Amino acid sequence: MKALVYKGPGNKVWTDKPKPELQKPTDAIIRISKTTICGTDLHILKGDVPEVVDGRILGHEGVGIVEAVGNGVQQFHVGDRVLISCITSCGKCESCKKGMYSHCEDGGWILGHLIDGTQAEYVRIPYADNSLYPLPAGVDEEALVMLSDILPTGFEIGVLKGNVQPGSTVAIVGAGPVGLAALLTAQFFSPAEIIMIDLDDNRLEVARKFGATQTVNSADGKAAEQVLGLTNQQGVDVAIEAVGISPTFAICQDIVKAGGHIANVGVHGKSVELHLEKLWTHNITLTTGLVDTNSTPMLLKTVTSGKLEPNKLITHRFDLADVLKAYEVFGNAAKENALKVILSQG
Ligand code: NAD
Ligand code: ZN
Ligand code: ZN
Numbered sequence: 143m144k145a146l147v148y149k150g151p152g153n154k155v156w157t158d159k160p161k162p163e164l165q166k167p168t169d170a171i172i173r174i175s176k177t178t179i180c181g182t183d184l185h186i187l188k189g190d191v192p193e194v195v196d197g198r199i200l201g202h203e204g205v206g207i208v209e210a211v212g213n214g215v216q217q218f219h220v221g222d223r224v225l226i227s228c229i230t231s232c233g234k235c236e237s238c239k240k241g242m243y244s245h246c247e248d249g250g251w252i253l254g255h256l257i258d259g260t261q262a263e264y265v266r267i268p269y270a271d272n273s274l275y276p277l278p279a280g281v282d283e284e285a286l287v288m289l290s291d292i293l294p295t296g297f298e299i300g301v302l303k304g305n306v307q308p309g310s311t312v313a314i315v316g317a318g319p320v321g322l323a324a325l326l327t328a329q330f331f332s333p334a335e336i337i338m339i340d341l342d343d344n345r346l347e348v349a350r351k352f353g354a355t356q357t358v359n360s361a362d363g364k365a366a367e368q369v370l371g372l373t374n375q376q377g378v379d380v381a382i383e384a385v386g387i388s389p390t391f392a393i394c395q396d397i398v399k400a401g402g403h404i405a406n407v408g409v410h411g412k413s414v415e416l417h418l419e420k421l422w423t424h425n426i427t428l429t430t431g432l433v434d435t436n437s438t439p440m441l442l443k444t445v446t447s448g449k450l451e452p453n454k455l456i457t458h459r460f461d462l463a464d465v466l467k468a469y470e471v472f473g474n475a476a477k478e479n480a481l482k483v484i485l486s487q488g
Contacts, residue, residue, distance in 0.1 A: 145199040145262030146465045151189030156466055159199060162258065162266035167214030170270035172226060174462065176287050177204035177260045177485050179472045180228075181318055182409055185386065186255075190411030194255055201261030202228040202253040203290035205283050208274075215270045223277040225442070226260060226267060228253060228291040229435040233272035244432035249273070251432055260290075261465055263487060275438060278446045284484050285445055288323070288452035292482070293441050295407060295433040296323030296384070302437075303429035304380040304405030306331045311376075313337040313369055315360075315393050316384035317345035318475070319455055319482050320407055322352055324382050326450060327441075329353050333380075337372060339365050339393065342476045352454065366396035373399075383407060388414045398426050406430035458483040 145159040162171055180203060186194045194200075208222045218224060230249035231238050237245035244250050249269060253259045258266065267273050277286060301324055306312055310333040314321045317340035328336055337356040338349035346357040358368045370377060377399035383391050386408025394404045395417050404426060416428075444450040458478070460468040462485045471478045 143263040144463065145258070146201065148186060148194055148196065148198045148200050150196050152187060154187065154200070154466070154469070156463070159258075159262065161264050164210055164212045165266065166268065167212035168269050168271065169212045170208055170215055170218055170267050170274065171210040172206035172224060172265050172267055172274075173209045174204050174206045174260055174263060174265060174487055175223075176206075176283055176487075177201050177462065178287050178482050179261070179468060179485075180291055181320060181386075183254070184473060185409050185411060188411065190409065191255065198254070199258035199262050199265075200254045201259035202251065202255065203287055204260040204265070205277060205286050206265070209264060211270060217271045218274060218276070223283075224274040225277055225286050225438075226253070226265070226290055227273050227275065227435045227438060229433060230268050230273045232269045238272070241434060241436040243272075243434045243436060261462075261485070263462070275442060278442065281446050282453055284456055285451070285453035286442075287484060288455055288482065289438055289441055289445065291433065292319045292323040292455070293327065293450070293452055294435045294437050296320050296325075297327035297441065298433050298435075298437050299407045299429075299431050300324035300382040300384060300405050301328045301331070303431060304382050304403045305427070306333050306380050308332045309334045310379040311335040311337070311373055311399075312380040312382065313339060313378040313394075313397055314382045314384060315339045315365070315390045316408065317342065317349045318384060321382070321384035322349060322455060322481065323452070324384060324407070325349060325352050325354060326452070335373075337369055337378065339369070344476065344479045345481075348481065360393065365393050369393075369397040378402060380405065386410050388412065395421060398424065400424045401426070403427045403429065455482045456484050457481045460485050462487040
């Protein structure tokens with residue numbers, strides 16, 4: 143089969159790899175119908191995630207059709223259409239019992255990281271019963287690809303950990319797919335204000351269409367001053383970091399209100415400065431985390447009912463075989479006006 147293979151920092155190839163086979167009774171093999179590229183894949187290609195070895199197939203999002211199941215799989219059968227979670231979970235270990243699937247003893251974020259991923263014609267999914275979800279009939283498959291990772295990430299690590307409440311003032315730094323997923327799902331709680339911060343005016347315009355009440359372009363280095371200006375010098379109840387670099391984490395520290403929350407979502411390749419000398423008197427809460435995807439069943443219902451419309455995040459479509467072109471577009475998102483790209487296999 144063909145797959146997108148990581149070849150060390152800066153390098154990737156679309157090449158032949160052996161079709162995956164069942165290794166354990168709890169495995170399933172999925173034929174990918176649709177997959178996508180994540181900001182985290184770009185971090186891997188920058189060399190920010192050194193556990194990813196040369197030869198690894200990238201990708202941790204997608205929907206597909208069950209091609210084969212081990213004899214221990216009970217919930218899924220050959221031919222079922224399924225959503226692949228970016229998090230693999232056994233459902234039985236201590237972390238899984240707490241719903242903290244990201245720390246499953248034998249799973250967590252392994253797809254396209256520690257085992258081969260979804261940017262391929264076929265993928266092996268361990269613990270299929272817990273790591274796949276049946277696709278509801280009649281729902282747009284492309285929209286559901288957004289549920290593999292970005293929607294649960296924005297919601298769980300941004301909105302829930304940030305404790306967004308009715309009437310909250312929220313700032314989201316980074317209007318990429320993850321920041322926009324936080325913007326969409328924050329609105330479940332009716333915050334009073336959502337201020338979106340990015341360098342890219344196109345993404346900020348998209349954010350306004352998706353419900354941002356204010357937008358700030360941080361290219362002049364004065365985002366914090368602008369947010370303070372918009373909030374009567376008070377700052378925000380919730381500052382969500384959805385970029386993964388030191389300057390954007392710094393903005394969050396500068397704009398969080400006394401008693402507020404900083405919810406870090408970004409994947410950081412380097413250490414950041416934490417200004418405790420200022421924050422200690424501010425009674426703030428700082429959270430971070432890897433997505434658990436335990437909100438996926440709830441989010442599936444909101445997409446099925448049309449309350450949440452994640453297909454709004456899709457800007458480009460390619461054949462799976464054109465994945466290198468798709469990386470070009472996603473990697474130059476500002477120039478290409480790109481958000482999520484969909485890769486399809488007919
Ligand atoms: P992305 O690269 O598409 O978006 C990042 C956005 O940040 C872009 O719109 C960019 O213009 C903006 N940006 C860059 N520098 C900025 C600056 N100085 N000021 C303001 N904005 C700036 O990435 P994404 O797919 O939206 O993902 C966002 C982050 O979330 C990434 O770090 C990704 O790795 C991470 N992530 C975390 C988890 C998790 O479990 N915690 C899961 C998935 C993704
Ligand atoms: Zn991801
Ligand atoms: Zn587990």
